[in-house]
Structures are given as structure tokens and as C-alpha cells.
Amino acid sequence: xxxxxxxxxxxxxxxxxxxxxxxxxxxxxxxxxxxxxxxxxxxxxxxxxxxxxxxxxxxxxxxxxxxxxxxxxxxxxxxxxxxxxxxxxxxxxxxxxxxxxxxxxxxxxxxxxxxxxxxxxxxxxxxxxxxxxxxxxxxxxxxxxxxxxxxxxxxxxxxxxxxxxxxxxxxxxxxxxxxxxxxxxxxxxxxxxxxxxxxxxxxxxxxxxxxxxxxxxxxxxxxxxxxxxxxxxxxxxxxxxxxxxxxxxxxxxxxxxxxxxxxxxxxxxxxxxxxxxxxxxxxxxxxxxxxxxxxxxxxxxxxxxxxxxxxxxxxxxxxxxxxxxxxxxxxxxxxxxxxxxxxxxxxxxxxxxxxxxxxxxxxxxxxxxxxxxxxxxxxxxxxxxxxxxxxxxxxxxxxxxxxxxxxxxxxxxxxxxxxxxxxxxxxxxxxxxxxxxxxxxxxxxxxxxxxxxxxxxxxxxxxxxxxxxxxxxxxxxxxxxxxxxxxxxxxxxxxxxxxxxxxxxxxxxxxxxxxx
Numbered sequence: 001x002x003x004x005x006x007x008x009x010x011x012x013x014x015x016x017x018x019x020x021x022x023x024x025x026x027x028x029x030x031x032x033x034x035x036x037x038x039x040x041x042x043x044x045x046x047x048x049x050x051x052x053x054x055x056x057x058x059x060x061x062x063x064x065x066x067x068x069x070x071x072x073x074x075x076x077x078x079x080x081x082x083x084x085x086x087x088x089x090x091x092x093x094x095x096x097x098x099x100x101x102x103x104x105x106x107x108x109x110x111x112x113x114x115x116x117x118x119x120x121x122x123x124x125x126x127x128x129x130x131x132x133x134x135x136x137x138x139x140x141x142x143x144x145x146x147x148x149x150x151x152x153x154x155x156x157x158x159x160x161x162x163x164x165x166x167x168x169x170x171x172x173x174x175x176x177x178x179x180x181x182x183x184x185x186x187x188x189x190x191x192x193x194x195x196x197x198x199x200x201x202x203x204x205x206x207x208x209x210x211x212x213x214x215x216x217x218x219x220x221x222x223x224x225x226x227x228x229x230x231x232x233x234x235x236x237x238x239x240x241x242x243x244x245x246x247x248x249x250x251x252x253x254x255x256x257x258x259x260x261x262x263x264x265x266x267x268x269x270x271x272x273x274x275x276x277x278x279x280x281x282x283x284x285x286x287x288x289x290x291x292x293x294x295x296x297x298x299x300x301x302x303x304x305x306x307x308x309x310x311x312x313x314x315x316x317x318x319x320x321x322x323x324x325x326x327x328x329x330x331x332x333x334x335x336x337x338x339x340x341x342x343x344x345x346x347x348x349x350x351x352x353x354x355x356x357x358x359x360x361x362x363x364x365x366x367x368x369x370x371x372x373x374x375x376x377x378x379x380x381x382x383x384x385x386x387x388x389x390x391x392x393x394x395x396x397x398x399x400x401x402x403x404x405x406x407x408x409x410x411x412x413x414x415x416x417x418x419x420x421x422x423x424x425x426x427x428x429x430x431x432x433x434x435x436x437x438x439x440x441x442x443x444x445x446x447x448x449x450x451x452x453x454x455x456x457x458x459x460x461x462x463x464x465x466x467x468x469x470x471x472x473x474x475x476x477x478x479x480x481x482x483x484x485x486x487x488x489x490x491x492x493x494x495x496x497x498x499x500x501x502x503x504x505x506x507x508x509x510x511x512x513x514x515x516x
Contacts (some may be wrong), residue, residue, distance in 0.1 A: 009069040010052035013118075014090040017061055018078055020097045024064035034061050037093040044122040045091060053089065067100035070107075082115050089118045095126070163259035166266040174252045175224040176271050186252070186268035193271045195221060199247055200276050207283050209244035214340050240338035248280055301331070302355060302471040303482055309333035309346045310485035318351060331484070345486050354484065361491050362478055390439040397432040401425055 005504040038059075045055045062074035070076075075098070081087050090112065092098050098119075099105040112119055112128065121126040159169050168186045172180055176196040177186040193217070202212050222236030222500065223243055247253075254277050255270030257264045301318025309316055316331040329351035336344040396429045411418040483490040 005451075010050075012054050013048075013052045014086065014120065015045050015053050015055050015087045015091050016058065016078055016087045017045075017055060017072065017091050018060045018062075018080065018098055019093065020065060020067060020072070020074070022064070022066055028363050032063075034063055037057065037097065040093055041091045041122055044120075051171065053355060055091075057085070065115055067096055067098070067103065070099075079111065082111065082117050082436045085115070087115075087117055089120060091120050091122060093121070094123050095121045146495040160259055164264050166257050166264055166268075168257070168266070168268065173226050174250055175247060176253065177268065186266075188269050188271060192224075196247065196253060196271050197276075199244065200253075200272050200280050202275070203244070203285065204279050209241040209248070210338070210340055213239040213241055213244050213338075238339070242338065245284075248284065253277070256338060273391060295514050300471070301329070301351065302475050303351075303358060303479075304472060305330065305476060306479050307331055307354065307482040307484065310483040310490065311346045312336075312344050316349075316484065319348075323336065345380070346484055349484055354482065357489055358479060358491055361493065385443060390435055390442070394432055397428050397435065401428050401432070404428070443481075 019034045020039070021033050038061075041453050042055050046298045058077075060074045060078040062072040065072040065074075078087070078090065082090075091100070099108060109119070109128070111117075118128050162169055168179075168184060174186075175190055176192045178189045180187050199212055199216075200514045202215070203209065205211065209473075221239070223239060225236040228234060230330050251258050251263055252266070252268070253270060253272040254274055255266050255268065257266040258264075292451050303316075304318055305315075307316045308314065312333055312335040314333055314335045316333050317337070318329065319332050319337075320329045322328070330348040331351055331354060332348040333344045333346055341347045404421050408418065408421055411421065413419075455491055478493060480492040481490075482492075487503075
């Protein structure tokens, strides 16, 4: 017996139900908001069963996750199943359940379209199966994103208003205080507050954060330990200079709250008197004092970013000392700087000696026939690539001009498209002329091996005349790492560092030739 047309069952549409809730509140109940969303989606899918809709048993749930980003485990599982071809339709309770970001939503729609997956919001009766549905979906999502931004502004305004009233709004709990969780207020910790006052007073005596940190560590005093909201213990650790200077600059200790560099009287009690605070900051702000043990930025440090302590595997930073009118530069291990020189056998090294050794290696590179030959080959390769790219660009522009000229045949001068096309032709002709000029300049000024020799050997004698920033830039191009050990140096030259230098030499050579 033949089947009638209306007896033919449609192909099954496998529907994945995605549900989300922003907060974890109420998720411990027997029937949650996620369950309610899923039930509503299942009922809607059942109503479409004559069109072949079938709800997949897999759960794509994101309890306690924001819709403002894509970092959600349930959503990631859904995307993976879409890519594997297991999903034909994504069904949600409301559009903002899947995303509150217009950009993220647009990306999801591109993904759905790529894998031929439809999308339906059951309460808004919107589906991507129709053009009108797509338009309404984007409009609704725009409003959802606007609402999210407005909510964010309200939260920020609320925080600012609360801080202006001196309220504690969370964050890292400062040493010397405990949190009264019921009143959400900072309470003075009597034992820790004594340590805070000791740090301030001791700093006025020694003017050294490192000395204060070492003394605290010697006494077995640790940094702040606390218990999280989940009951996990976060134990304190050893003190270093960053801990000390962060404490000395925290206005919480004089009874203030800070919001965007503005201070307001706080609800909490102060630990340090204003007079002691001012005394400490007169030392910190004294340019001739030991301000924050901070390396000077006014002295050159061309090895910055490439020099490391081999013992501690830490970066080394430039610093200096003055004796009379003379300035002595050093590179110091950051671990030794924070925790004291006794923790690192390398400690610090004279800057000029290390730099002379590195520059000596670079000068040998500049003079090496092998390096000069390699540089010349790199230059030739770069020039060949440049010539080929210019020729391709010119050919493409000529083809565009021909095509545009052909399109003018069917247009009248009274048509707006005629003059738009003429303008495009003129713009492309100008660009083609510029590219042709660049091609002729490059062809007439190709580098020779002697040019490369001149460029590299010229860089050698003028090294000491370069600005510190220029020296540091060239070192960064050519030097991979300088490792300082107690028994010597390990200088590692970048294998392809000259490639970048050649690019600049080639550009400079071409520019100078063009000017001539």
C-alpha cells in the first residue's frame, strides 16, 4: 500500500536545551530555576513534535555563570556537540540565557549558521528560521546588553557612593584588620595592629623596607593569613620589600578609604597616627633617601629585559649608587633586592663590566665574515620579497582599473555610480603610481655585500654615541639572554636577530638613497 504525502514523517530535529542562572542562590532547592527553564523548553519542543522536534537527553546547564562571556562549561559542551553534528536546534527560555553580549551572540549565530543549526527562544517566539526572527533577536539582545551595562554602572556607582561614606567594599583584607562579616566592617586585630605600628616606627629609624622585612622574618612573623568564605585557610608567608612598601602606602591605617585616588574618612578605626604617617612619607618622598628601594630610571640599563640571575633564575634590574659626584651603576637580582643579599650569591654585578662583555660579543658578530654573509643573504631575501609584493600589488591595481573602466560603458554621466566609479579609478591610479615609484627606487638601490659590511661596521664604532634607549633596542634584537652566574657569564645571541636588524638597515638604505 502506498503512503500518502501527509503520512511521511519529517526528518527528526534534534533539539539541545540550554539553561543558565547567573547566581548560585536557590540552586540547593529540590526544584530550581534551571529545572523550570528546562521543563518549559521540553513542553515547547513537544508541541512541535509534528515538525520532527525531539529533545536531546543531554543537559547543557550553567548554574551560577554570567552571560557576559563565553567561559561556561555547559555552553562549551553545547558548542562541542554542535561541531560534532549531534545538534540541529538550540532551544532557550529567553535569549539572554545564552548570552548578554551582542558580540558573543553574533559569534554564536555565525557558529550556528556554519553548522546549519537553528535557534529558538520559546518565551519570545523568535526563531532564526525567519529573517524577521533574526532581526527581532538582535534588537532584543541589544536591549539585554544595554540593561547589563546599565546594571554595571549602577553597581560601580553604588561602590563609589559606599566608599565616599567610608564603607569597606571588599578586596584583600589589610594586615592589622579582621572582617566583621555580619556588619561587613573592618575591625582592628590587636596583635597585628602592633606589628603595623612597629613597621611604621621602625621605618622612620632605618629608612629601609628590606631591613624591616628581614627583621620581621627573623622573628617568625608572617604576612596576613585569613579564612575564605568557603572556609579555606590562606596562610601567611615571608615579608619582602613589596609587602612593606604596600603597607606603608595603605591609607586604611590612618582611618581612610580610597576610591580612584580620592580619600574619604572611613567607618573603621585607624591604627597609625597622622603624624607618624606624615613622618614615614616624608622619608618615602625624599628623592635623596631610599625611596621604595626602587631602581633609578634616569641611568642607562641597555641589558634590561635580557639579563638574569643564574642562581635564582630571576630578572636583574638596573640600579645605582652615588659617591660624591660619581655614579656607579649595577645590575641587581630582584630576589636579592626584595629579600636581602644573603639569599643570593650573585647579588649584584657592576653594569659597565657586564655591558662591555656583551658589547664585545656583538662587535665580534658585526665583524664576522660568516655573519656578514648571512646578513647579506637575509637582505637579498627581504628585497626579493619586497619586489615580488610590489609587482603583485601593481598587477592587482591595474586589473581593478581595467574592470572599473569596463563598468563605465553601461553608465551615463548623469548617474551617481558613474562619478563614484571614476573617483575609484583615479584613487587606484594614484596608488599604482606610488607603488611603481617604490618599485623603481627599490630596484635601483639594491643592497650589495659591501653595503651590508659598511652598515654593520659603522654600527660598531658609533655604539657608545647611541642613546641608551637605542642601545637597549639593538641589544633586544640581537641578544636572547645574558645569564649571570657566580663563576662567569652565559651570553646567548639570537640566531635570527640580524634578520630584524637587516630589515631596518634595508629600509634606512632605501630611504636615504631616495632622498639623494
